[in-house]
Amino acid sequence: xxxxxxxxxxxxxxxxxxxxxxxxxxxxxxxxxxxxxxxxxxxxxxxxxxxxxxxxxxxxxxxxxxxxxxxxxxxxxxxxxxxxxxxxxxxxxxxxxxxxxxxxxxxxxxxxxxxxxxxxxxxxxxxxxxxxxxxxxxxxxxxxxxxxxxxxxxxxxxxxxxxx
Numbered sequence: 001x002x003x004x005x006x007x008x009x010x011x012x013x014x015x016x017x018x019x020x021x022x023x024x025x026x027x028x029x030x031x032x033x034x035x036x037x038x039x040x041x042x043x044x045x046x047x048x049x050x051x052x053x054x055x056x057x058x059x060x061x062x063x064x065x066x067x068x069x070x071x072x073x074x075x076x077x078x079x080x081x082x083x084x085x086x087x088x089x090x091x092x093x094x095x096x097x098x099x100x101x102x103x104x105x106x107x108x109x110x111x112x113x114x115x116x117x118x119x120x121x122x123x124x125x126x127x128x129x130x131x132x133x134x135x136x137x138x139x140x141x142x143x144x145x146x147x148x149x150x151x152x153x154x155x156x157x158x159x160x161x162x163x164x
Contacts, residue, residue, distance in 0.1 A: 008056040017054035019063060019074075024052040026070040030128045030163065041069035071158040096152050100126045105146045107137050127153040134164035 008016075027037050038048040043062055050058045051066045067074055099120040102109040108126060111133045112118060121129065130137065130150055142150070154162045 013054070013056060016056055019067075020052045020054035023063075023066050023070060023072065026072055027052075029124050030070060031132060032070065032163075037066065037069050041065040068159070071161055071163050073159045096123050096126075096149055096156075098122070100149070105143075105149060107142055107146055108149075111136060123153055123157055127157050131158075131163045134162065 027034070032040075034045050034048055038045045041048065041062075042065055043051075047058065047062055048066055051062050064074055100108070100123060101120050102112055103119065105126075108121075108129065111129050112121070115121075126149075130153070150162070154160065
């Protein structure tokens with residue numbers, strides 16, 4: 001019989017729930033199904049749902065796998081370093097605007113053909129559009145500015161990996 005799980009404190013349960021919600025939010029922002037995300041993480045759909053619910057009985061490796069599958073990284077941070085300002089926010093050094101104008105990026109504009117009346121996207125929406133439709137991107141025809149945008153989005157929002 002397996003050993004009993006250690007008791008979970010209320011602060012730990014809150015952090016697990018927040019972690020699970022962050023993974024679910026990222027998956028939904030990318031418009032990735034639970035089945036596809038679970039497959040990419042090497043787990044069952046049920047386990048992915050347990051991760052997204054923040055269940056404490058799920059192995060830490062499952063949380064890491066689910067986060068990685070949607071392009072997130074887990075990072076342990078000493079709260080004292082954060083309060084001293086030693087840790088930098090990934091969004092501080094961003095090389096893209098808060099709203100991305102489709103007219104400035106021809107390949108992105110082509111990918112957004114079905115978004116009628118939309119002229120700007122959030123960086124998260126732009127990355128999701130690139131990732132879902134990468135097979136339609138003419139990589140040889142990417143202008144330097146658009147290539148820089150894709151690289152910045154991947155580095156700062158995609159955990160360094162373009163999920164294609």
